[in-house]
Amino acid sequence: MPKSRLEAFADGIFAIAATLLILNVAVAEGQPLGPELVRIWPSYAAYAVSFVTLGVIWINHHLVMHQVSHVDRLFLVLNVLFLAVIAFIPFPTRLLSLYITTGDAKAAALGYGITLTLTAVMFNAIWRYAAWGRRLIRQDADPKVVSGIGRSYLPGPIIYFVATVVALVSPQLSAVLYGLIALFYVLESSVFGRAEAR
Amino acid sequence: MPKSRLEAFADGIFAIAATLLILNVAVAEGQPLGPELVRIWPSYAAYAVSFVTLGVIWINHHLVMHQVSHVDRLFLVLNVLFLAVIAFIPFPTRLLSLYITTGDAKAAALGYGITLTLTAVMFNAIWRYAAWGRRLIRQDADPKVVSGIGRSYLPGPIIYFVATVVALVSPQLSAVLYGLIALFYVLESSVFGRAEAR
Amino acid sequence: MPKSRLEAFADGIFAIAATLLILNVAVAEGQPLGPELVRIWPSYAAYAVSFVTLGVIWINHHLVMHQVSHVDRLFLVLNVLFLAVIAFIPFPTRLLSLYITTGDAKAAALGYGITLTLTAVMFNAIWRYAAWGRRLIRQDADPKVVSGIGRSYLPGPIIYFVATVVALVSPQLSAVLYGLIALFYVLESSVFGRAEAR
Amino acid sequence: MPKSRLEAFADGIFAIAATLLILNVAVAEGQPLGPELVRIWPSYAAYAVSFVTLGVIWINHHLVMHQVSHVDRLFLVLNVLFLAVIAFIPFPTRLLSLYITTGDAKAAALGYGITLTLTAVMFNAIWRYAAWGRRLIRQDADPKVVSGIGRSYLPGPIIYFVATVVALVSPQLSAVLYGLIALFYVLESSVFGRAEAR
Numbered sequence: 139m140p141k142s143r144l145e146a147f148a149d150g151i152f153a154i155a156a157t158l159l160i161l162n163v164a165v166a167e168g169q170p171l172g173p174e175l176v177r178i179w180p181s182y183a184a185y186a187v188s189f190v191t192l193g194v195i196w197i198n199h200h201l202v203m204h205q206v207s208h209v210d211r212l213f214l215v216l217n218v219l220f221l222a223v224i225a226f227i228p229f230p231t232r233l234l235s236l237y238i239t240t241g242d243a244k245a246a247a248l249g250y251g252i253t254l255t256l257t258a259v260m261f262n263a264i265w266r267y268a269a270w271g272r273r274l275i276r277q278d279a280d281p282k283v284v285s286g287i288g289r290s291y292l293p294g295p296i297i298y299f300v301a302t303v304v305a306l307v308s309p310q311l312s313a314v315l316y317g318l319i320a321l322f323y324v325l326e327s328s329v330f331g332r333a334e335a336r
Numbered sequence: 337m338p339k340s341r342l343e344a345f346a347d348g349i350f351a352i353a354a355t356l357l358i359l360n361v362a363v364a365e366g367q368p369l370g371p372e373l374v375r376i377w378p379s380y381a382a383y384a385v386s387f388v389t390l391g392v393i394w395i396n397h398h399l400v401m402h403q404v405s406h407v408d409r410l411f412l413v414l415n416v417l418f419l420a421v422i423a424f425i426p427f428p429t430r431l432l433s434l435y436i437t438t439g440d441a442k443a444a445a446l447g448y449g450i451t452l453t454l455t456a457v458m459f460n461a462i463w464r465y466a467a468w469g470r471r472l473i474r475q476d477a478d479p480k481v482v483s484g485i486g487r488s489y490l491p492g493p494i495i496y497f498v499a500t501v502v503a504l505v506s507p508q509l510s511a512v513l514y515g516l517i518a519l520f521y522v523l524e525s526s527v528f529g530r531a532e533a534r
Numbered sequence: 535m536p537k538s539r540l541e542a543f544a545d546g547i548f549a550i551a552a553t554l555l556i557l558n559v560a561v562a563e564g565q566p567l568g569p570e571l572v573r574i575w576p577s578y579a580a581y582a583v584s585f586v587t588l589g590v591i592w593i594n595h596h597l598v599m600h601q602v603s604h605v606d607r608l609f610l611v612l613n614v615l616f617l618a619v620i621a622f623i624p625f626p627t628r629l630l631s632l633y634i635t636t637g638d639a640k641a642a643a644l645g646y647g648i649t650l651t652l653t654a655v656m657f658n659a660i661w662r663y664a665a666w667g668r669r670l671i672r673q674d675a676d677p678k679v680v681s682g683i684g685r686s687y688l689p690g691p692i693i694y695f696v697a698t699v700v701a702l703v704s705p706q707l708s709a710v711l712y713g714l715i716a717l718f719y720v721l722e723s724s725v726f727g728r729a730e731a732r
Numbered sequence: 733m734p735k736s737r738l739e740a741f742a743d744g745i746f747a748i749a750a751t752l753l754i755l756n757v758a759v760a761e762g763q764p765l766g767p768e769l770v771r772i773w774p775s776y777a778a779y780a781v782s783f784v785t786l787g788v789i790w791i792n793h794h795l796v797m798h799q800v801s802h803v804d805r806l807f808l809v810l811n812v813l814f815l816a817v818i819a820f821i822p823f824p825t826r827l828l829s830l831y832i833t834t835g836d837a838k839a840a841a842l843g844y845g846i847t848l849t850l851t852a853v854m855f856n857a858i859w860r861y862a863a864w865g866r867r868l869i870r871q872d873a874d875p876k877v878v879s880g881i882g883r884s885y886l887p888g889p890i891i892y893f894v895a896t897v898v899a900l901v902s903p904q905l906s907a908v909l910y911g912l913i914a915l916f917y918v919l920e921s922s923v924f925g926r927a928e929a930r
Binding site for chain 2: 548555556567589723
């Protein structure tokens, strides 16, 4: 079974989920616009963090599919479940935008963290399934690259789980951590990317 | 006529319809967030069931197109009608999310069931048209696979029709059946997928 | 310049515009659901007519691009303008859904007709530009097919213009005409398609 | 790393952002429809300007990718950041639609201008990164075309920055400038396109 349609479907879900994030950026009508544009700053931050997070996950999905030679039906089903979590991200992003500066910040930060932890778990599941016994890996893939990818994805669920638990004590700190994780992954991708480009 | 643009258009509709489902997951603003996130549990369930259902139909469309060598205009028109039903699914999903726990559950469950029954009917129509006299099937397709696909798609409309009729007696049981049907298809896809991967 | 990215962009716009149509199908909350689902029947009709219309235009765009060997920048710009009208269609569809059974039916039917007339004009412009002196047509294209496509697209703007003018007298009749035009194009595509398949 | 999935992802974001613009075109319900359709004229203008602007940027992204032979991870990350600004455009477009005829016009015009200036800056960053030492440029690319592209993108940020500063004095003039810039780019693309086609 060719992998191109899975890539098209996945690229579509990533692109739409990322673009729908903008619907969470909205001002209250009937209020003076200037102060409103300042008041809704958490929605800009949440937009940026979620868009970049989706972008980094998309790049990593790109890397995984690059190592994969073909897909089977269980791999497709795992990807559908994974993409269901990806397409869910606009909802907790909306919660962060609306509630992180209110008394309901804890529920919002927990909702965001649980979703992102689940995303990282699902991503690892997809990779483990593809790489187990090199089931779906293309023959000419470099074993070092394959085992390197496996190692680099392991910490994701733990990092997001820790940031989620922090929300129980300080939702605001937890939100900052979500931003720092996204920033870390962007920098790590960029530096790694520069190494590859040499 | 090449089949690649139909695949691109179909993948787009599937991906967008699935991603728009998240717009049905929403909390009432001005209420405490924690209890709200619990109260809207039907919208999580409806999101998961519809996303996975769309994903499974997408995988099956994938399989059909894999057996097809080319498309003609009637096949394109049938696909447009099929995709019109696919893109309709977010609406009855919204009805289930909002009304399954209210006195209007019956209308919501009927709306969902009718849409899904129609989807299954249209899917069979597409396959029958392509496979009739091997009209659009590629020459090297295995006759056993072709007739096997035909048989495996036959029960879909009946299963969804039965679950829809159940809604007349118990909308809640009907909703559970929609979930079980999705779960069944996921498991069947996965097991079948594992067999293929061997 | 390759034509594949224009096809991808156009397929995306068509698929998203068609899928967004479902946002126009909505019930008023706080009303009994059964009667509401009956009351909003114009939104089902408008959804079906616009989805099928977009689908038929997409198939025809498919046919045009199949005759085209390459694209130039003016062709890209014309396509962007054409796609701006395509992506506008959900708005007049919403007007038809909400207002065709009210005293504001005339403005709604006029809005729909003007948009569809403009779509047909733009479609002809794209084809004329590509076919003029066979500017962008691939060398092995059958001259009969090329001139046949040109002739078959000529009536579109006139048909939609007439249906739009009818709205000044009877918006409801005009809406029926929009539906009949879509049905006519579906049947014509199907019959033509069957001929090709033989 | 192949460039095709970046193109698919970018085409998706451009197409979805452009199509979501239509959600900003809306009438107030419960008002006579005819006058409403006239009153919301700024939303038509904003829709047209932003759609065409997105279309022109998409064409230019198309041209850049046509010169690029491969991508590295930093290029992917830069594109994700660029696309985050692209997907943001529906929000300031909405502000222009709703506020340009009100006392809040200045904040709306500034928001639009800042977003478009940022878009132009990011676009230049992407091109500089790809073209620097011909890092990602394909070997057979014409050096004149490569340096010509670089020069033609330089004025973008400055032009948008000037139009943004004008908003401090006259938001309406600034909005007219945004429209003229889009018109200029369309004409420039078309004329250039005709030259290429010869």
